[in-house]
Amino acid sequence: MDDKKRSITLSAINVFQEKGIEKAKVSDIVKGAGIAQGTFYLYFPSKLSVMPSIAEVMVEKTLEELTKNIDEKASFKIQLEQLINSVFELTKNYREILALIYAGLASSEHLQEWEAIYEPYYAQIDKMLNRALINGEIRQSIQTKQIASILLGLIESAADQSYLYDSQNDEKIAQKKRDVFEFATHALFN
Amino acid sequence: MDDKKRSITLSAINVFQEKGIEKAKVSDIVKGAGIAQGTFYLYFPSKLSVMPSIAEVMVEKTLEELTKNIDEKASFKIQLEQLINSVFELTKNYREILALIYAGLASSEHLQEWEAIYEPYYAQIDKMLNRALINGEIRQSIQTKQIASILLGLIESAADQSYLYDSQNDEKIAQKKRDVFEFATHALFN
Amino acid sequence: MDDKKRSITLSAINVFQEKGIEKAKVSDIVKGAGIAQGTFYLYFPSKLSVMPSIAEVMVEKTLEELTKNIDEKASFKIQLEQLINSVFELTKNYREILALIYAGLASSEHLQEWEAIYEPYYAQIDKMLNRALINGEIRQSIQTKQIASILLGLIESAADQSYLYDSQNDEKIAQKKRDVFEFATHALFN
Amino acid sequence: MDDKKRSITLSAINVFQEKGIEKAKVSDIVKGAGIAQGTFYLYFPSKLSVMPSIAEVMVEKTLEELTKNIDEKASFKIQLEQLINSVFELTKNYREILALIYAGLASSEHLQEWEAIYEPYYAQIDKMLNRALINGEIRQSIQTKQIASILLGLIESAADQSYLYDSQNDEKIAQKKRDVFEFATHALFN
C-alpha cells in the first residue's frame, strides 16, 4: 500500500475509533495523517471508501497477532487457549473498529469487499483444526472448515459480551475465557 | 408504552431499517407515525433517543417468538433445535435493526440502557438449561447462567454469518443450523 | 391591571431580565406566573405584546422610587443629589429591562406606546426644576421643560456607563456620581 | 481587516439594520457579501460574533467623522458645536446599528470586547478638553478624562431623544442642539 495511503488509513482507524463513523470528520483524519484536506481525495474518492483499506490493515494486524501468539507446535488445547486469549485481546483493542466495519455494511456500497475479511481468520483456524484432527486431538466427525467459522463466532461473541460494557472487571473476563474454553473443549473433543 | 410513543417507535424501526441511522430523517419518522414534527420531541429528546424504545419493542417481539416456538414440554434436544430455528428466523428478519441497535451504542450515550436488553433472552435460555440440568439431559458441571450467554452468542454469531450476505442459499443455511446444533450438543451433553 | 395580567407581567420582567428577549420563552413566563401555557394568550396576543405592560409597571416602580427618595422640601442641590442616587439605583436594578424596552422598539410594532414612558419622569424633573427656578436656586434662563430631558439623559447615560460592565467598583461609581453632580450643578446654577 | 471579513461585516450591518438582530438571516448576510453560506463560518464562528467587527467599523466611521468635522484649530466653543453636530449626525444615520450593538451586549457573550469600543471616542474628547483647559477656555477644576465620558453621554442621550421617534421635526432638533450646547457650556465654562 502506498505510504501516504497507509498513513491516511491508520489515521482513519484512530479517528473512527474515537468518534464513530458519523462524527469522524475528514478534517480530523487529514490532521492525523499530516496532509491537506484536498490530498485525501487524491487517494480515496470519499470518506467511506477508506473502509476497505481499514479492513485490509485490520486483517494484517489480526494475522500478526495470531501468528505471534499461537504456538504452531503446541497441543490443540494450548492453541485453543492461545486463540481465545488473542481474540479477546483483539476485541478489547479493536471492538469499535470491527463493529464499524460491520456497520459499514449498511452505510457503504462496499459490501462485496467485506466478505473477504474473515477468510484469513477462518483459514488459520481451519489449519489449526486440521492438524488437531490428524493428531487425533479432536473428534473425527468434525468438519474443520464449517467448524472454524462457528468456533470463531463463539469466541468473538463471548469477547464482545465481555468488552461491550466497560463495567466488566478482569476477574469476570477471565472467568468468561475459562467458560468459553470449556464449552469449546467439550464441543470438539469427546 | 404510551400509544403515541409506540407508534413513533414502530415508525422509527421502519425508517431506520430502510435508510440506516444516518439517513433516517425525523421528518420521515413523524410522517410514518402520522404526527407533527414537534410532537416527536414531546416524547423523545432527540433522534437517537428512540433507540432504547426500539430495543424494548425488539425484546418484546423476540420473547414472543421464543415463547411461541419453543415447546416447554419437549426434550432439551428438541428445544435446542427450536431455539436455533427461532434465532435464525429472528436474525433473518431483524438483522439490520439489531445491527442498528448495536451501532447505536457507539453513536449515542445510551450505553447503560442497552445493558438490560439481553437480560430477558439470557434468563429464558437459563431456564431452559436449568430444566435440562435437572432432567439430567446435559452434563452436571454446566453453570447454566454463564453458559446461557455463551450459547446464545454461539447461535447468534452463526446466524449472523448466514444472513450477513444475501448470497447464502437455503441449503447452506440449513447446514449451518445442523453444524451449530451438533457443536452445541457436544458442548453441553456428554 | 387584572391580577393575572399583572402576575404574567411581573414574571415576564424576571424572565426577560434573566434571559434577554430572544431567549425568554413563553413557557418560562407562564411557569413563573403559575399558569398554563394557553392562559397566557387569554391576556396577551403575543410574546412581545407584554412589553407595554412591562413599561407600565416600570414607570410605576420608577415614580415610586423617585417619590420615596426625593425630599420635596429639600433644597434643589439636595434634590439633585437624591435624583442622581435614585437614577443610579434604578439603572443598577433595571438596566437590562430598560434596555429591553428600548430594544423592543426595533422588534415590536409598539413604538407609539413607548413614547409615553418617559413622560412621567420628565414631568417630575420639570416640577423640581420649576420650584428651583422660582426659589432662585438655578439660573433664570433655564427652560425647565427642555432641560428636564437633557438632565435626565445626562444622569442616565452616566449611570449606564457605570453599570454596563460589572467590572466597575463602588468607589468608581461614587466618583461618577460626584462628577455628574458637579457637572450638572455648574450647568444649572451660576 | 481581511477583505472578505470586511465585506461580510458591511453586509451584516445592512442586514441587521434592515431586519434587526433576530430576523437577520445568515443567508441574507452572505447573499449581500456575495459569498457562500459556509464561507461565513470561515470568518466568524456564529451570527452574533460579527458584532465586534461591526463595532470596529463603526468606530472607524465615527473617528473619521469627528476628524473631518472638528476643526483642530478652532476655539473650544466652535469645537463643541461641531462635536454636537457630528454626534447628532452619526446618531441620525446609525442609531439603529448602535442600539443593535448595545443590544448585542445582552444576547452575546462578547461583553468584554465592547468595553474597548468607546475608548477612542473618549480619548478624542479628552484631547479636546485638554487643549481647552490649557488655553483657559474652560474652568481649571475640570478633570478632563472623567468629564469626557460624561459630556459624550450628555450629547448622545440628547441625540437619542431627538431621533428615537421619527416624528421629531428639524426645528425641534435644532433647538435640542442649542439646549445641549448651552447646558454644556455652562457646565464647562465659568
Add this chain to the structure above:
DNA sequence: AATGAATGAGTATTCATTCAT
C-alpha cells in the same frame, strides 16, 4: 502531487401559537 479556501446542500431542533377539551 499537494494545498486549503470556498462551496452549498442538508436537517435536527426550538418554541410561539392554536385548539379540543
Add this chain to the structure above:
DNA sequence: TATGAATGAATACTCATTCAT
C-alpha cells in the same frame, strides 16, 4: 376561563467535496 398537548414553520451551522493555484 383555563388547560397543556399538539402543531409546524423557520434557520443556524456542519462538513464532505471541489477546484484554482
